[in-house]
Amino acid sequence: MSQQSFYDAVGGEETFSRIVERFYDQVRTDDILGPMYPQDDWDGARDRLRMFLAQYWGGPTDYSEQRGHPRLRLRHAHFPIGVTAAQRWLQLMSVAIAEVDETTLRAEQREAMWEHMQRVADMLINSNPDPHDLT
Secondary structure (H helix, E strand, C coil): CCCCCHHHHCCHHHHHHHHHHHHHHHHCCCCCCHHHCCCCCHHHHHHHHHHHHHHHCCCCCHHHHHHCCCCHHHHHCCCCCCHHHHHHHHHHHHHHHHCCCCCCCCHHHHHHHHHHHHHHHHHCCCCCCCCCCCC
């Protein structure tokens, strides 16, 4: 008998879609992250993040089938991502994850997801000095 994937254990498509929708609702009006996104491709951005997260956590492999290997650093290299942008990304993602109720996302699952988000945000920092340094 096979073990249930993290993706299925947390509610699959519904849970990841809710997180991504809430995240992008915030990004659209964010002064740091919003301008990094093509204003005519919000649906595409949502779909790509949802597919990436689903695949990473053991769901459908639509991301790789449609876009190839994730290569996150390469795909984000043309965006000037400093510590400030990475922290804002985490702040908005934290809100999105926090809004998933505890019966869907248990504490240990929430922690695993958060640790992954922190690793990704740190990995994507590619700009020093920070172009959004708010100090």
